[in-house]
Amino acid sequence: MKTKSIKFRYFRIVFVLFALVGSYYPTVAQEKEYQAIDLRPFRSSAGHWYGIKDNSNVINPLPEKPQYKANEITKIADNVLLFQRNNGGWPKNYDMQAILTKEQREKVLRAKNEDHTTFDNSTGFSHINYLAEVYAQTKIEKYKKACFLGIDFVLKAQYNNGGWPQYYPLEKVDYSQRITFNDGAYMGIMKLLQAILDKDPKYDFVSEKTFKKVDSAYKKGLECLLAMQIELIGKPTVWCQQHDEVDLSPAWARAFEPPSICNGESVEVVLFLMNIEQPDAQIISAVQNAVKWFSDSRIYNTRVEMFKAEPMESKYKTVTIDKKVVTDESAPPIWTRFYELGSGRPLFCDRNSKFLYSLAEVSRERRAGYGWYTYAPQEVLDKYPDWQKKWAPEQNVLKQ
Structure with missing residues (x-):
């Protein structure tokens, strides 16, 4: 017993x-089971992490690429917190879904005090949005705290003229200081600020003090945006990938990204302006001029064909494809990424910064590895009729 x-x-x-x-x-x-949150805003950085060799990375991906499931939102959010630097910003080109080893996590933690933080490749504003979504579902305080730190970083990074640099804090004197539309940087920030001002439920925790700062930043950002619209022979067109942070003129980005009229990056700008309720005369004029430019710069009977080619090693990756432009009468309208300032001619470039006027002249590594053509402006042209009837009923620029 x-x-x-x-x-x-x-x-x-x-x-x-x-x-x-x-x-x-x-x-x-x-x-607890949580609802999955859209991870597409992180794809650009994740794609660069997996696809481009970069010895400056704090950590590199594992060969098997293990990832959290989309509904494991707190684990993904903890990665977002892990990568957030002490200044409130984030470095680019890492995968927030990645399941990291203990050694990888320790390396990321040791980099917390570094200030190499950016808005490039949808960095920063996408992380803030994700954390706000996670906080809305979980009410876990650490995610709200990280949001505030991120929003404060965005506000501090704004230039006095209303623009934002690609990197903040400012680093060496190069294109990283330019006001940047490339990869959604400027408009990603503006959409974040707009969501807060529109009282998006996921930002209901934002204090009145922060709300007022956001309102001021948004207004300055919109004013700067309108001031940067490029003129061609006295007529406003659209925007460049990057603009000078002092005089707001079109500026060089990377060696193959010249000062030019940039149709691809400008689409997001125009769609943003078209979504503004009760637009004033300046906004209406900016949209009308941009739509007219998109219409006038269409290229017909042209298609870009991609095909497999002999593998070629470059400094950045192994190139296994090539591209060529072919004539195709059935092809929909297409646009080049760049149009030359002054002449309005379709423009191409290479890593030596030499201006070229056909895709065939571009070296294979850049020809195959960059988006020289775009169909994106068609979305603006498709949405214009409804916008025009609502806000500019007496002036249809597509019928002029």
């Missing part, structure tokens, strides 16, 4: 211990 009593007490103690441990460390079955 004594032995049975001891065994009974032993099993009871073990059962209680398991119950206590379980209350602090729930099993997978006990973990």
